[in-house]
Every structure is written in C-alpha cells, then in structure tokens.
Amino acid sequence: MKLPKKTARFTGLIGIIVLVTGSFAHSVNTKLLNFDNAAETTNNILSSESLFRLSFVSGLIMETVFVFYAFLLYKLLRPVCKNYATLMLILALLPVPIFLMNQLNLFAVLISAKEQMQEQMIFYLHLYKNGGFIVSIFFGLWLLPLGYLVFKSSYLPKILGIFLMIGCFGYLINFMQGFLFPGTEATLWTNPVLIITHISELILMLWLLIMGVNIKKWIYKDSKKNIS
Numbered sequence: 001m002k003l004p005k006k007t008a009r010f011t012g013l014i015g016i017i018v019l020v021t022g023s024f025a026h027s028v029n030t031k032l033l034n035f036d037n038a039a040e041t042t043n044n045i046l047s048s049e050s051l052f053r054l055s056f057v058s059g060l061i062m063e064t065v066f067v068f069y070a071f072l073l074y075k076l077l078r079p080v081c082k083n084y085a086t087l088m089l090i091l092a093l094l095p096v097p098i099f100l101m102n103q104l105n106l107f108a109v110l111i112s113a114k115e116q117m118q119e120q121m122i123f124y125l126h127l128y129k130n131g132g133f134i135v136s137i138f139f140g141l142w143l144l145p146l147g148y149l150v151f152k153s154s155y156l157p158k159i160l161g162i163f164l165m166i167g168c169f170g171y172l173i174n175f176m177q178g179f180l181f182p183g184t185e186a187t188l189w190t191n192p193v194l195i196i197t198h199i200s201e202l203i204l205m206l207w208l209l210i211m212g213v214n215i216k217k218w219i220y221k222d223s224k225k226n227i228s
Contacts, residue, residue, distance in 0.1 A: 004076065005212035011072040012209025018069050019205060021062035028055035033109070035125050038118035045113040056106060063099045066092070070142075076213065077149040084145045091142035095135045102131035133178035140171030143197070150204070155214040160207065163200035170197030 028051055032044040045052050070092035078085040105128035112121035143164050151161025170193040177185035184190050 005215050007072065008076055008208045008212040009210075011069065011076060012205050012207070012212075014065060014069045014072060015201075015205035016209060018062055018066050019202065021058045021065065025055045025059035025062060028052065028058075029106075033125065035122075035129055038121045038125075041109070041121060041125065042113045042116065042118060045110060049110070052110060056103065056110075059103060059106075060100070063096055067096060073146065076208075077146070077153060080149045080153045084149055088142055088145035088149060091138055091145065095138035098131065098138075099135050102128060102135065105131060130178070133175045136171040136175045136178075140168045140175070140197075143168040143171075143201075147200075153213075156204075157207065160200060160203055163196055164204065166193065167197035167200045170194035 032041065032048060032052055032055075034040045034044070070089055073092075074085050074089045077088070105124045108124040109121055109128065112118070112124060147161045147164030147166075147168065149161070150156045150164055151158050153161070170191060173191050173193055174185050177191065
C-alpha cells in the first residue's frame with residue numbers, strides 16, 4: 001500500500017457513511033416500530049411509508065458499505081498481525097448475510113401493515129428484533145481483534161485500542177439482555193458498556209478521517225511483515 005494515510009482517511013470516510021446510514025435506519029425504526037403494539041406500528045408505518053422504505057434502504061446501504069469498511073481496515077492493520085487481521089475480517093463479515101436476511105423480516109412488517117394482518121406483523125417484528133440480537137454477537141466479537149490490532153499497531157492510539165476491546169462486550173451484553181432478560185436492553189443506560197462501544201467506534205472513524213495513520217510507523221510495520 002503506497003498511500004497509507006490517504007487509504008486511512010478514505011477508510012474513515014467509509015466508516016462515517018456506515019455510521020450515518022445505520023444511525024438513520026435505527027432512529028426511524030425506533031420511532032415507527034412498537035414491538036408490543038401492532039395497531040400503533042401499523043398506523044406509524046402507513047402514515048410514514050416513504051420514511052420507512054427509506055430507512056429500509058439505508059440499512060441495506062449501511063451493511064453493504066460496512067463490507068468495504070472491514071476490508072479497508074484489514075489492509076490498514078494487516079502489517080500488525082496478518083492472523084489477527086484475518087480473524088477480524090472474518091468476524092466482521094459473518095453477520096453481513098444474517099443482517100441482510102433479517103431485513104426481509106422488516107420488509108414483511110411493511111407488507112403485514114398494508115394488508116392489516118396484525119398478528120402476522122407481531123410475528124415478523126419479533127423475528128426482526130431477535131435476528132438483530134444474533135447479529136449483535138458478531139458486531140461485538142469483531143471489535144476484540146480490531147482493538148488488539150489498533151493497540152499493537154503503534155501508528156494508531158493505544159488507548160483507542162483498549163476502548164475498542166472493552167466495547168466488544170457492549171454488543172455481547174446486549175445480546176444476553178435481549179435473550180435472557182427481555183426488555184432490559186430497551187435503553188442505552190441499562191448497558192453502559194454500549195456507550196463505550198459507540199464512542200470508540202466513532203473516534204476510530206474520525207481519527208482515520210482526520211489524522212490518518214503515522215506513515216513512518218506503518219511503513220516500518222509493513223516492512224517487518226514482508227521480511228518475515
């Protein structure tokens with residue numbers, strides 16, 4: 001890689017696109033979907049169908065762009081340790097097909113709303129919700145090798161790597177709450193680690209976009225990898 005700093009900044013930009021599209025889709029779903037009230041959800045969706053469809057597409061864009069984000073991070077961090085970078089990439093890509101298939105449950109909610117099939121809607125709503133918990137397993141796990149690679153890189157802040165590794169448990173706790181203690185995951189404040197998760201991911205994106213990487217240290221790591 002001849003231009004690691006430019007690549008890093010492009011990676012940060014791609015990451016911001018992931019963040020913006022994902023945040024938009026999540027905020028709309030939070031506003032329109034009531035997992036315990038089919039009538040309210042039906043009214044919300046039918047009165048804001050265009051917004052619902054836009055959030056649906058936004059979610060698809062988020063997960064599609066995330067694939068490129070993961071590959072770019074792999075290229076940036078491979079000089080640290082190829083094995084851990086490969087593990088990070090595998091864990092990042094595993095939830096992609098699960099997420100995309102789960103979006104079909106979300107689209108089925110729209111169809112059920114238009115057909116006024118409220119019992120069926122509740123069924124698909126809960127499938128979508130629990131599918132999201134399953135995806136969160138891998139959304140958490142990939143942060144562990146990512147954080148380790150950032151920590152060991154020397155061309156990115158070590159403290160950021162520590163927070164990313166801690167942030168791994170935010171999504172894992174969310175999964176455990178959703179399946180073992182339904183309802184406790186309803187607010188961010190029931191899972192403070194998730195705050196660290198989101199902040200550390202945001203800082204990584206912004207750092208790459210604004211600061212890039214320390215070129216000399218990246219080249220040194222890359223040369224050592226090639227020699228070995």
